[in-house]
Amino acid sequence: MSQQVEMIVNAQWVVTVDEQARVLKDHAIIVDQAKILAIEPIGQHDFTTDNLVERPNHIILPGLINAHTHAAMSLFRGLADDLPLMSWLNDHIWPAEGKWVNENFVHDGTQLAMAEMIRGGTTCFNDMYFFPNVAARVANEAHMRASFAFPILDFPSAWAQNADEYIHKGLQLHDDFRSHDLININFGPHAPYTVSDEPLKRVNTISVETQMGIHIHLHETAHEVDEAQQQNGQRPIERMNDMGLLTPQFQAVHMTQLTDEDIELLAQTGTHVVHCPESNLKLASGFCPIAKLVNQGVNVALGTDGAASNNDLDMFGEMRTAALLAKGVAEDPAAIPAEQALQMATINGAKALGIDDVTGSLAVGKSADFIAVDTQSPETSPFYNPVSQLVYSTTADKVSDTWVAGKALMTNRQLLTLNCDSIMQRSKEWHQKIAAADQQN
């Protein structure tokens, strides 16, 4: 009486990141209709399939969730490094964005970013960039799971002229993808210092009605906090709180400047924090105290930020940096153990994005979003503990397979939903144009 299913993946280890943090040896993941139907010991179940995937030297784990990036900025990777923040922005990044960002740029840059992310085991990303309509289309074509925090600014860009138009276009996009399985649309007000109270209040009102998320850069630098205090007499987080924005729909990105009172406020309101350790280091923004946040019960997700300030979208690297840096900052080698770092890169990201009912862990009924990691290499030998191995010695190149909603996006390191050669060729063309113009600055 065996039941025929769409796919069975047999693995040496299954790291579920579920509520019991189960780590299962020699288990099979049974997939049907894009979902996880069961997780059973190999050979001790009644399911059969025409699509049996054997991964005898591999760990299967939930696909990683990059909770903050600017995907298309991958085309600016390495354009300008090692510069003071204002020179980096004023002399390089903003002029380049002003000159180059259009629908084609976002199309090609988002594809480049997705190629890197799928190869590195990321199945879901939260993007915050111009032309989210284009990015959402190419993400859907590549069958990646993605949330788009559409931009809102007080000033014009290539995508919209003013806050009203940003919000109008974004809500239109939200309608377009209302019942979509893979794509979510949220609000992406850029930062407290670029968006005034009126649009923020509108965003809040609609968020309360629709349960849409609000994704914002907050307390990224000491300068931002100091300037706000001088101008408004209050810290940005207080201003957000006064407007009622701090709720479980609110995703505060960076958060390098936090007092104990701030942390208590985040915990009380259920506000999510998205930690971007490598970008914070590279731009010398400060240190987000994630061990304190986690101890106070704040949900901390993980993001790479854009490739212009990282310079990669490698969530294995980011997870490792988060775990290592947290110990240094907390002065405690037991801070943010491997299990917590892995949660940050998976289920906590899903919680922040409001999609933890669908993805972020391996559990019956959730979407079949998972990856396989090859454990057979000198770099990952010997093998004492699967979770420790994933966080402290696994690198992105060890990802062999990536599935989203049961569909293979990469098999044995071959991309299946993106044309890598074409992406690299277009990246080269953009490079030539962008580099020539940058040198004139």
Place this chain on the structure above:
Amino acid sequence: MSQQVEMIVNAQWVVTVDEQARVLKDHAIIVDQAKILAIEPIGQHDFTTDNLVERPNHIILPGLINAHTHAAMSLFRGLADDLPLMSWLNDHIWPAEGKWVNENFVHDGTQLAMAEMIRGGTTCFNDMYFFPNVAARVANEAHMRASFAFPILDFPSAWAQNADEYIHKGLQLHDDFRSHDLININFGPHAPYTVSDEPLKRVNTISVETQMGIHIHLHETAHEVDEAQQQNGQRPIERMNDMGLLTPQFQAVHMTQLTDEDIELLAQTGTHVVHCPESNLKLASGFCPIAKLVNQGVNVALGTDGAASNNDLDMFGEMRTAALLAKGVAEDPAAIPAEQALQMATINGAKALGIDDVTGSLAVGKSADFIAVDTQSPETSPFYNPVSQLVYSTTADKVSDTWVAGKALMTNRQLLTLNCDSIMQRSKEWHQKIAAADQQN
């Protein structure tokens, strides 16, 4: 009138890390008798060879130098993570070392470490571990360049019974490799708190006579410094200075606790600092202020430390962490730019080990120790700047080839001087024994 040579490597980019920091496009490296004979534009020279290596999409750079590791401890990779320092040492690492470290362990562990290092573009490592005689033999067999800082302790280990015997055995080893091209032997007194004044003074006397290096863990933690101050009334660095140890032969590893006066002392005496950022983070040891050190003219080299506290021997990762962390610690995004980070991982390591006349940069007359890095991947596209690319987006898996003294140790990711399958098999056997015993603790 063309001259026949042993090998010519044609590359898209040659990053020399020489004194002019030359970055050369479309150049050939001409190799003969284990040395670099010339570096010339492709096609604009008179050399011919039967061994022409075409690397048209690659950067050639000096092999990376891992200036501090405990290679054989790779067999303990991931054995015990996320623990308070004293539990990590007392309950796991020291019992495991006491039980397992012997000649076979060092043989197999060092081979495992070298497999990882060669695959990751490291051509030279400085090892500090028991049975350096065994480690030196297997390094020589694999044709890696290596320095061995033979251990010196006040107390017995599997290798020697007391300081006299450690020094005696070490000097014997130094004699054995006196005129060796690839292997150097230096003093490796473990730390100020494990080696008393008498043996340190003997080491110093012999070092002055022989110019042998002295490699020591110093100011790794605040606890070490505080305890020394309580017991001796002075900081360990002052004690070293009082004994006349601080010289250009002295390699001070870790140095997370430094006052401005300490830094001035290091600069004045020409003492080298070996920075191990990932180990310092993982064990929450503190932050070495490398931007300050470099600004004061101190030579800063880079090491991974052992895999038990990292958990890898990946110098590309270490270089990136060093560059990123330095910015965060210095609160300056322009601190330790890519060029400086690359120097730390190459020529500065050679200087610290006293072998910069032989290796560490690409220059005519130096040993042909270099590597090729493939630039064609989504992760490293687009390609604006070779040095920035090497430091901020290149990962170890992108290394295609590794040469030491003109001999290929890896070609197109295939190891040529080590048997990877056999190494992995032995690693598995050690794992089973070690894990079973560790669980009884």
